[in-house]
Amino acid sequence: MSKNVVILFGTESGNAEFAAEDMAAVITDRKVQVFDMSDFSSENFESTNLYILICSTHGEGDLPSGAVPLYESMKSLKPDLSDIEYAIFGLGDSSYENYSRGSEHFDALLTSLGASRIGEYGRHDAQTGTLPNECAVTWTQEIIAQS
């Protein structure tokens, strides 16, 4: 049976949330929930779900402020995520150093806690002058088809 989907977004300017809503809208064959990372706790991960993370980059390759509490609590509580599958999509701007680094902090942490990433690492570059929505939706459809 295919897993339910939980989309977690980490955002500063709202772009990741805006894209997350469109991503959820194209997943029609199973249950999908969308959470702001600031409303999600590290004890909430369940192996019956596929987690799709979409996260922007703030300042100098840092996490957006709304993503920091979840990141910090996962880092200190070190939950065992060895039965968790996730996919990840990063937002950034290639005209800055540390392009798309925000999401990479999560990717590294999830991997170190035993979770396994599925599919391609999704990316969107704000230097294109577009919002990530279109590109994130296409990527989501590929991830869902593979899972």
Next chain:
Amino acid sequence: MRLARANILSRFWGNLGVITLSSPSIAIVGSGPSGCYLAQYLRKAFPDSRISIFERDPVPYGLLRFGVAPDHIGTKAIAQQFERLFKRDGVEFIGNMEIGKDKSLRELRNEFDIVVIATGLNEDRSLGISGEYLEGIYSAGRITRLLNSHPNENSEGILVGSNIAIIGQGNVAIDLLRLSLLDSEELRSFGVTRKISDLMGKQDSKTISVIGRSPIEKAKFDITMIKEISKFSNVKFTSDIDYTKIIDEDSKQRSEAINFLVTHSPTNAKRIVNFYFGWSTLSFFGSNRVAGVDLVSKQKKMRISVDTVYTAIGFQEAKSASIKKSEHTSGKFDLDRGFLDDGLYCVGWFRRGPVGTIPVSRADAKHVSDAICSDYYSKMQGKVEIR
């Protein structure tokens, strides 16, 4: 979206059963980032409400359109989030309508259950020193409006020379520095008109002095803004930072960002950028057009010859503002929540002053939206119909 509303409802009523609610009609005055983010949150909270945004300009988005530098296309793209408010989410945009002038605030409050002031602060703060009105001295707001093709701004009398002083070291000042280093063709590629790009884009030889009152440890710029400047390879950078005095970690990072520019720039270049930290601007001098600026730092004085000045020392409420904060901050107002009076709120720079970037405006809008919802639901509590 439905989830957000359900959360709010359950917070206020617990399990009261099935309820029906009237939806308040909402007017937002100003369509800048704060007004538009607020409309996003309020639309989620009240899916069926009439929500209208009034704007004195013919087009929406305020400082996002006319203040954000044209080459920051990643930031500009946020406008595409807001477009959806008008295209899909049933938020009405009413342009060319200045509340307090074309229509009174009182009238608007009679028409709508809730009115929110999101007019920002859009006049450049002035230095209040002698020589400030000489020709050749331009405010940052005017220059960024011109660069962003504001319909009511004109370039009359503007002449950009090759010896420029930028007063201020916040992000707007660094925007002006970066834009002053782009040639006319590059400026045009970001949508700047031919006229303005020709005025600002001459790059044969140029000296730009970036002058800040604060020492490096208190300079207002974001470090990423300085790192972005390092893309200009054929510019010589200098600074007067005294590195022996840099102690704490944050000022170390700030001074290192400047030092990186200095040490990675060529010894000779036709374009020179000098950073001056800790210098207050005393006065400008010149007979008709500005010829120089006098600065002071502790006991030292310094004179720099310039032919053009951009002032970028922040924003304030315009004397001619059609809605003034002082008229609404008496009585039972509570600015922490954005509350001014029953059914009247404020958000963004109007509420908290001219500081903070676009993400800060988003958080501000969330905060005020929560206050509006909470007040509305407590007011409605006695009137809820339970089936």
